[in-house]
Amino acid sequence: MRFMRLSRTAAIGLAFSLALVACVPTNVPRSPAEIAAAQSAAAMAQQGQFDQAAQAYLTLATQAPGHADSYRLLAAEAWREEGQIERAAATLDSIKRQRLSGDEPLRLDLLRAELALSRHDAQTALQLTTQANVSVPAAMQLRLLELRARAMQANGDNWGAARTRVQMDDQLSGFDHTQNRRQILDLLGKVDLDSLKQRAAAMKPGDRMLSWANEALTRRGVAVARPQPDLQQPVGTLLPGANANVREGYKAPAQLALLLPSDGNYAAASTPIREGFFAAYLDAGHNHAPRPVVRVYDSHGTADGAVKAYQQAVSDGANLVVGPLTRGEVSAVFGQAHLPVPLLALNHPDDRQLPTGDTSEFGLLPETEGAQAADHMIERGLHHAYVLVSNDDFAQRAASAFKAEFAARGGQLDSMLTLTSFTDAVSGLNIPHASPTPASSSSSASGGDTAATPTDAASGAGSDMGIFISMRPNQARMLVPQLLIANIHLPIFATSHVYDGSDDATANRDLDGVEFCDSPWLFNAQPGLPNHDDIAAQLPAARGSAARLFAFGMDAWSLVPYLDWLRTHPGSYMPGASGQLTADQFGRIRRVLIWAKFQDGLARPLTGSLQMDDVPSGAPPTDSAPASPSSTGAGAPMPG
Numbered sequence: 170m171r172f173m174r175l176s177r178t179a180a181i182g183l184a185f186s187l188a189l190v191a192c193v194p195t196n197v198p199r200s201p202a203e204i205a206a207a208q209s210a211a212a213m214a215q216q217g218q219f220d221q222a223a224q225a226y227l228t229l230a231t232q233a234p235g236h237a238d239s240y241r242l243l244a245a246e247a248w249r250e251e252g253q254i255e256r257a258a259a260t261l262d263s264i265k266r267q268r269l270s271g272d273e274p275l276r277l278d279l280l281r282a283e284l285a286l287s288r289h290d291a292q293t294a295l296q297l298t299t300q301a302n303v304s305v306p307a308a309m310q311l312r313l314l315e316l317r318a319r320a321m322q323a324n325g326d327n328w329g330a331a332r333t334r335v336q337m338d339d340q341l342s343g344f345d346h347t348q349n350r351r352q353i354l355d356l357l358g359k360v361d362l363d364s365l366k367q368r369a370a371a372m373k374p375g376d377r378m379l380s381w382a383n384e385a386l387t388r389r390g391v392a393v394a395r396p397q398p399d400l401q402q403p404v405g406t407l408l409p410g411a412n413a414n415v416r417e418g419y420k421a422p423a424q425l426a427l428l429l430p431s432d433g434n435y436a437a438a439s440t441p442i443r444e445g446f447f448a449a450y451l452d453a454g455h456n457h458a459p460r461p462v463v464r465v466y467d468s469h470g471t472a473d474g475a476v477k478a479y480q481q482a483v484s485d486g487a488n489l490v491v492g493p494l495t496r497g498e499v500s501a502v503f504g505q506a507h508l509p510v511p512l513l514a515l516n517h518p519d520d521r522q523l524p525t526g527d528t529s530e531f532g533l534l535p536e537t538e539g540a541q542a543a544d545h546m547i548e549r550g551l552h553h554a555y556v557l558v559s560n561d562d563f564a565q566r567a568a569s570a571f572k573a574e575f576a577a578r579g580g581q582l583d584s585m586l587t588l589t590s591f592t593d594a595v596s597g598l599n600i601p602h603a604s605p606t607p608a609s610s611s612s613s614a615s616g617g618d619t620a621a622t623p624t625d626a627a628s629g630a631g632s633d634m635g636i637f638i639s640m641r642p643n644q645a646r647m648l649v650p651q652l653l654i655a656n657i658h659l660p661i662f663a664t665s666h667v668y669d670g671s672d673d674a675t676a677n678r679d680l681d682g683v684e685f686c687d688s689p690w691l692f693n694a695q696p697g698l699p700n701h702d703d704i705a706a707q708l709p710a711a712r713g714s715a716a717r718l719f720a721f722g723m724d725a726w727s728l729v730p731y732l733d734w735l736r737t738h739p740g741s742y743m744p745g746a747s748g749q750l751t752a753d754q755f756g757r758i759r760r761v762l763i764w765a766k767f768q769d770g771l772a773r774p775l776t777g778s779l780q781m782d783d784v785p786s787g788a789p790p791t792d793s794a795p796a797s798p799s800s801t802g803a804g805a806p807m808p809g
Contacts, residue, residue, distance in 0.1 A: 203233050210243070219251035227260070238268040245280050254284050272306055279309070282316045291323035311340055322356065328368065331356035332378055338754075347525040354523070357385035366391065380754055388521055392569040394577030395540035398751045398759050401740030404731045418734030418741075425461040425729065426482030428492030429515075430470035438718060439494055441710035442515070445722025445746075446491075448708075452699050453726070461488070461729075468493040472501030483510045489732075491515065491725055503528070513732060515725060517757070524756035529732055531758040533721055533747065535563040535639070538664040538686050539570035541762055542637055545686070546662055547578040551635040555600050555659070556585040557648065564639035567664050571637055588640070591647040595655045601634065638683075639664045646679045660684070665762070670713040674770030681770065686762040690720040690746035694763050694774040698723070698746055720746035728758065 199207075210225035226244035230237040241264050245257035261280055269277060282297040298317035305313055314337045321330035334353045341349050357365065369382040374396065383393040404418045427446060429439040443465070453460060464485065466478040475498035482490050490512045493499060496519035502512065503522045511527035517534070524530050546554060554575055558564040565587070572582055588594050636652070636659050638645060645667045652661075663685040668677075670691060689695040693702065704719075705711040711719040724745040728735070731743055735752035742751040748760035764775045 199233070199236070203229065203236075206232075207240075214247055214250070219247040220253075223247035223251075223257075238264045239273060242269065242273055242277060242280075246276065249280060249283065254280070254287055258284055272309065275303060275305065275309065275313075279312055279316060282320065286316065286319055286323065289323070291320050294320035295324055311337060318352075327356045327359045328364075331360075331381065335377055335381055343526060350523050350525070353381055354385055354388065357381060358388065360385070362386075362389060362391075369393070377754070384523075384755070392573040394574045395536060395570055396574065396577070397541060397544055397761055398742070398749075398753070399740055400742045400749055400751060400761060402738070402742070404734055404738075404741050404743050418738070419458065419730045420733055421459045421730045422461045422488035424485075424487050424489075425463045426478075426485070426487035426490045426492075427463060427465045428468045428475060428478045428482065428490060428498075429465065429494055430474070431467045433470040435470040435495055441715040441718040442494070442722035442725065444708055444710045445719035446726045447722075448699060448704060448711075448719070449723040449726040449746075458730075466492075468498055470495055470498065472497050474498070476501050476505065479505075479508075479510075479512070489513070489729060491729065499530070511732070513725065513728060515721075529728075529736070529752065529756040529758060531721075531725065531728065531750075533717065533760075535567040535664060535666075536570035537760055538762065539567035539637075539639065540574040541686050542567075542662050542664065543571045543574035543578060543580065545684075545764060546635050546637070547575070547580055549635070549660075551633055551660065552580045553583050553634040554580055555583055555598075555634070555636045557594070557598075557636060557638050557640075558585075558587055559640040559644055560587050560589055561640070563664075563666060567639040568637075571639075583634070588644070588648070591644050593651075594648045595651045595657070598655075598657075600636070600652075600655075600657050600659065634659050636661045637663070639666060642667055642669045642677075642680075645683070646676065649683060650679050665717065668765070668772050670716045672771055676770070677767055677772065678770035680767040682767065684764055684766045684775070685772075687765050687772075688717050688720045688747040689763045689774070690723065691716050692763070692765060692772070692774045694776075695744055695746065697744065717747065723747075724750060 206225065206229055210222050210229065213219075213222035213225060223244040226240045226247065230240040230244070233240065241260050245260045245264075248254065248257040248260075257280065261277070261284065264277060266274055266277060278297045278300070282294040285291070285293040285297065294316060298313055298320055314333050318330045318333040318337070321327075321333060331353050334349055334356070337349055338346070338353070360368075365382060365386060369379060369386060372379040372382065383395075386393050427443070429443055430436055431439065447463075450460065450463065464482070464487070466482055468475040468478045475493040475495075478493065479490055479502050487510055490510055492513075492515050493502060494515045496516050499514045499516045500518035500520050500522065502508070502514070503518050503525070508526060508528060511529075513529045513531060514524070515531055517530050517532045543554075554571075556568050556571060558568045568585065568587075572585065575582060584599060586598070636657075638648065638661060640648070640663075645663065649661065652659075661683045663683055665685055665687040667680065667683060667685050668687060690698055690701050693700060701711065701716065705716065708719075709715075724743075724747050727743060727745055728750060732752075735741055735743065735750070735758075736756060739754075740751070742749045742761075744750075745760075748762045750758050750760060752758055765772050766775055
């Protein structure tokens, strides 16, 4: 693998420099002249004069037979650092392994493995890098894993090579980290598709390879299960000390750049995001927590505009960049050879690039809602589902995610239909007629507090069935009454797109009983945040369906001081306006939404308040603009 050699000073060079300097045996006394010569050779190696160092070590090997094999090993390592491993072959052959001590036998094996790989002898390299009961010092683990991965790949074991590289992932940074991740996905892309599916299906949830396998399957067009994140501990534990006004993990940059389009097709979408961002930013000032200077840059909604805006922000001294907004913009910025300043992208790239280095992604994805709807139904005891969705992109993506997650949780999809006409939507639908069950009239925010036990009236057909819909409000208002007229009384679950964000009891009475997932801030269901109704009374951008983008903007600010903490503390989460927010191993911010229900034409959260955790009073309050133009239901054109 070429990249590890190109940037070894950042990843493994220090370990080898130490080896060249310090690994001379001490069990045989050395003369002052020998010590001086060894120090001189080590100094040459430290200065990058590897060929001269190798020659000096070979001279020492002839002058000090008691240390000859150790000096030969150092000479071979010097040539390896010079990029001339083949030149070291004869020297390696002359080394007597039994005369080595400490970590020297392992270092010899690594050199021989690298030499074997250069000679296309993958089997020998694999044997040398997979020996049992070998203690590997921390400074040498990366090199061992890299050589093992290369040997496995050369041997045709792409899965094993990918798994080995996943072991390396947390130990790398910068360019090495980016390249290693690309190699993992390239390797998994070569694994037989059916085999990859089987391996992913057999993995336990805690297996680190599962997310990589799912990522690879997604890139190959396979819908995969997206279980809810494991939320263990909120950020913001109060730091000890009198009058503390910041919380654990809080780290604000000195200067922050916000990249949003102020003109073009996406200007209307950026307005509520920008206003939400500054609403949360200003609210954070009430507790005197450190806040950065914020400068706003116009990305123009274009790839070129986003790259120029990012570069200008860096030139102006920004320590963190939030944005850009559209998929194309994010792809363009991610495509830069080097991102010198950390980035919180407000969308996911359209070419599925992984976030690299200190880059994070945050977006309002319909896939998230589809998967959480599947979990919600399973937790309610509903194991049979009928899926009715519109032909909009957001609905199709939500339906695919629902299908994958529902199957992974043991559910059965009885029918899946895309509706193109809503005037006679139920004609030909093969859905059983059933009376309502308790599941359609009571639940909790998590769906786990009330059991979906069928009543006598609902026993038999429909007792463990439900309907999942993803469509716009006007479409749902036509569909739901037709289901009732057809005597279909199964519980109905929807994505947030079914709610236009306004309390219109007359228009929404036809949706009574429909449950949907949504952002908690729309219902003041996340304690500690500025009141939605108060802000909406003052700012039009916080009203109606635009309120979701406003909440998204609030969270874009709220994440800023805790990005590092979320990335380095799996299971930690930020109680946000658009949901509970946590970071996965790829740097993607994931959301857990709340559940609401239409009752008497009004949408209300199922428990009235999201009680998982309050936003810390001493910290700032708390996916991308939608991935598709219609993924939030906002009236303005959306990014993507």
